[in-house]
Amino acid sequence: MATTEKSTPNVDAIALLKADHRTVEGLFAKYEAATTRAQKRTLATQICTELTIHTWLEEDIFYQACKGVVDAALHDEAHVEHDAAKLMIAEIARDSGEDRFHDAKVMVLKEEIAHHVGEEESAGVGLFAQAKKGGLDLAELGARMAEEKKRLTADYKVNGLPMPDATPLVATSIGQLAPA
Numbered sequence: 001m002a003t004t005e006k007s008t009p010n011v012d013a014i015a016l017l018k019a020d021h022r023t024v025e026g027l028f029a030k031y032e033a034a035t036t037r038a039q040k041r042t043l044a045t046q047i048c049t050e051l052t053i054h055t056w057l058e059e060d061i062f063y064q065a066c067k068g069v070v071d072a073a074l075h076d077e078a079h080v081e082h083d084a085a086k087l088m089i090a091e092i093a094r095d096s097g098e099d100r101f102h103d104a105k106v107m108v109l110k111e112e113i114a115h116h117v118g119e120e121e122s123a124g125v126g127l128f129a130q131a132k133k134g135g136l137d138l139a140e141l142g143a144r145m146a147e148e149k150k151r152l153t154a155d156y157k158v159n160g161l162p163m164p165d166a167t168p169l170v171a172t173s174i175g176q177l178a179p180a
Contacts, residue, residue: 012138013062014128016145020054021117028110041096044106048093051113052161053152055082057145062131065141069134070127074119078127081116085109093161 011019024047031043059082066075088109095102120127132138 010139011142011146013065013136013141013145014131014138016142016149017054017058017062017128018121020050020057021121024050024054024113025117028106028113031106031110037098040103040106044092044102047106047109048089049156049161051085051089051109053149053156055086056152057148058082061141061145061148065136066127066131066134069136070130074127074130078116078120081112081119085112085116088112089161 027043027047027050031040031047034040034043059079063075063078088105092102092105092109095105099105118126123129
């Protein structure tokens, strides 16, 4: 009797998202330890790729399933945090690593992501805890997310990251922003 293997690992959605969080945390740590621009550029590209895929999975699959199950304000805040991260990712992904603000942008992104992860993973009250309490089918969501992650990863290897049209901004004085 032949057995049929699943094409994706049997992992629940929250475990998959937490694994992504740990991967990105590790990449940020490597970035901070890097000593050359080339190393930093490679790591920044990996960070942007991982976060772009992760954000897609959360927004298009996980957050959609969470509608009406988790606190609406927390759900909305998560989306807004993603929007802010996407702008920073676009800036980092576009520059060659020569921008004098490159390291600062990566560190700000790291801080934004750490805050976001903290809210998602907060014991008892975070988005993940609320999703578990809400009875979502985390195994089914995880399987869908794992398949989509494989597809996106393969696509980005061939075509590169999709870049939103974002005008880089720099502070010209306190309270003012201008196109770079």
